[in-house]
Amino acid sequence: MNGRTDWTAHIVLGIGVALFVLPVWLVFSASTQDAAMIGRGELSFIPGAGLDIYWKVLSEGAPGVAPVWHLLLVSFGMAMSIAIGKITISVLSAYAIAFFRFPFRLLCFWMIFFTLMLPVEVRIIPTYAVMAGFGLINTFTGLTMPLIASATATLLFRQTFLAIPDELVEAARMDGAGPLRFLRDILLPVSAANIAALFVILFVYGWNQYLWPLLVATDSRLDTIVIGIVKMIGADTSVEWNRVMATAVLAMLPPVAVVVLMQHWFVKGLTEGDK
Amino acid sequence: MASLKLTNLRKSFGTTPVLHGIDLELASGEMLVIVGASGCGKSTLLRLVAGLEEPTAGAIELDGKNVANLDPAQRDIAMVFQNYALYPHMSVFDNMAYALKIRGLSKQDIATRVQETADMLGLGPLLARKPRQLSGGQRQRVAMGRAIVRHPKLFLFDEPLSNLDATLRVSMRAEIKRLQRRMAVTSLYVTHDQVEAMTLGDRLLVLHQGRAVQLATPMEVFERPANIYVAGFIGAPAMNFLPGALSHGGTAVTLDIGPVIPFADGKRPEPDGMKLTIGIRPEHVVANPAGLELQVDLLEPLGSETVIIGRLSDGTMLSVKLPKAEAPAERMNVGFPPAQLHVFDAATGLRLDPG
The missing domain is CATH 2.40.50.140 (Nucleic acid-binding proteins)
Structure with a gap:
């Protein structure tokens, strides 16, 4: 601000960075070391043997667990389906609630609002029963579908849409744009930053799912990376910790990549409205 | 290029009447300015004609055809909004081309028409820009261009100059008048600014509390105001x-x-x-x-x-x-x-x- 370096601020920030980075670094460092060494509790901060282990876990995984590339694929598929599915459904429902006058509009709105109080963890048994009834246990659909409905995203989009000036809607009507055209040509592009920001959040949310996949997908072909790590640890007494750590590092990469790639949009979507 | 006729046009919001039966006839190519204080119903009148609101009663005839129950899109009316309402994510070209695209004109026709309009308004060099890269006056021009490019039957202006600074307002006022004359499009122009009302209109409609209190040429309204309200409002x-x-x-x-x-x-x-x-x-x-x-x-x-x-x-x-x-x-x-x-x-x- 006044040109002088503010050392206090730098030190505080430095400590903060260290607190966040150290555990991650420890995981990375452990992944490159010998399994026996970690087993003896001699965990070093300095990376050891090399990166071969990554290739190994990617292609073969660990005893009793599918290769990590497959775990990543399932997780990626699940996170993408959840993020895209949630965005699609909530954009459409928010569009209906924000722009159209139909009977029971408010009732619909409050019903969606109400589901905020019913996350998957609360309704897990009935949801499981429903999925079982549809014969969707151990299927990819069963894995993703119950996680797609989203009140949060609907409410967020509703707010975004309500902030769009009426004149913009009216100008489009006068130009002859019907409801679907308006959605596609005006509303979605104008809300692009919000959609991108939400995508990041939802992708990470989907990626980190644990309880539901654990319950609904017992088939190892549908193991996500999170489940995979847990299985690696719980396999037997001789856990190969370097493999587990390497898998953990790999598990971190896609969400990080999504955040980094979409960072610009993310910040823009949360801070400014491009209207 | 069409004539417009309003017959006993009424509008209530809930139980609150806003317009108490407006009768009005516009010859083809005429520019009528609707003037009144805020809350007199002038914007509502414009929105009824545009089709953005549904009339409670009455008829809106465009070239002898009642359009009161048609969608805005089917009326072939263009409107210039007070805050311009440009599509923020589209370039100037796309803003102007959008209505034509929806109507399914060929790419070439669209390009020709947009270019023509842009040249007329001096927007040629700005076609690739986004609205946020434009000044207020330029945005105003784009909003005009978006209306003109459609060659509509009727122009509606909803206080189009009120967001501009005073100098720009004077020059845009002259320009609107020049364009309207040149294109001879029937126009309704809503304003609360009496200078705009006096200078722009072929005729003036003074609205007061949802009633038409005087409909005459600007000079007649000035020289022979129909009642005390008009006399006090104009001048x-x-x-x-x-x-x-x-x-x-x-x-x-x-x-x-x-x-x-x-x-x-x-x-x-x-x-x-x-x-x-x-x-x-x-x-x-x-x-x-x-x-x-x-x-x-x-x-x-x-x-x-x-x-x-x-x-x-x-x-x-x-x-x-x-x-x-x-x-x-x-x-x-x-x-x-x-x-x-x-x-x-x-x-x-x-x-x-x-x-």
Whole structure:
């Protein structure tokens, strides 16, 4: 601000960075070391043997667990389906609630609002029963579908849409744009930053799912990376910790990549409205 | 290029009536300015014509066809919004091309028409820009261009200049008038600015509390306002009003403050003693050594002229517009030339003409 370096601020920030980075670094460092060494509790901060282990876990995984590339694929598929599915459904429902006058509009709105109080963890048994009834246990659909409905995203989009000036809607009507055209040509592009920001959040949310996949997908072909790590640890007494750590590092990469790639949009979507 | 006819057009929001039956006929190519204070229903009237609101009753005929129940898109009407309402994510070109694209014109036709319109408005070099990269005046032009490029049957302007600064407003006003003449598109122009109303319109519709109080040419509205509201609304500074009564067999007014002024335009048939309100514009009040004494409260120099705001002996406020050199310091004596009086019935507020 006044040109002088503010050392206090730098030190505080430095400590903060260290607190966040150290555990991650420890995981990375452990992944490159010998399994026996970690087993003896001699965990070093300095990376050891090399990166071969990554290739190994990617292609073969660990005893009793599918290769990590497959775990990543399932997780990626699940996170993408959840993020895209949630965005699609909530954009459409928010569009209906924000722009159209139909009977029971408010009732619909409050019903969606109400589901905020019913996350998957609360309704897990009935949801499981429903999925079982549809014969969707151990299927990819069963894995993703119950996680797609989203009140949060609907409410967020509703707010975004309500902030769009009426004149913009009216100008489009006068130009002859019907409801679907308006959605596609005006509303979605104008809300692009919000959609991108939400995508990041939802992708990470989907990626980190644990309880539901654990319950609904017992088939190892549908193991996500999170489940995979847990299985690696719980396999037997001789856990190969370097493999587990390497898998953990790999598990971190896609969400990080999504955040980094979409960072610009993310910040823009949360801070400014491009209207 | 179409004629527009409104018949008994009404609109209520819930139980609140906003428009109490508007009748209006516009010839093809005519520009009608709708003027009134905020809340008079002028924007609602425009939105009814546009199809953005549904009328409670009445007909809207465009070229003899009732469009009151049609979608905005089917009416072939273009509108310029107060805040421009440009699509923020589209370039100037796409903003202008959007309506044409929806109608399924070929890419080439669209390009030609947009280019033509852009050249006419001096937007040629800006076609690739986004709205946020434009100044207020340029956005205004794009909004105009978006309307013009469609070659609509009817133009609607909803206070299009009110977001611009004063200098720009004057030049855009001239430009709108020039464009409207050149394209000869029937237009409705809503404004609360009386200068815009006077300069732009072929005719003027003064709305007051949801009723059409006068529909006439701007000069006629200025010279022969239909009632006290119009008289006070059009003209700046506003017209002065003085109470009085009809006297001398309907040939003169006796002002409550004293003087008797004969009517220059003839005898009123109403009985003597009827309460009147006499209107006189500030620029018509003259200095007259034998006239009423005016205590000067405030001087507002406008450059070539000065507005004097003062009080008569009975406390009535009076404003006078005089050439600069004649402006007094503390007091002056004023006279009211008979030819410049506006006579209104004090009870109804309506203009009283010689019978």
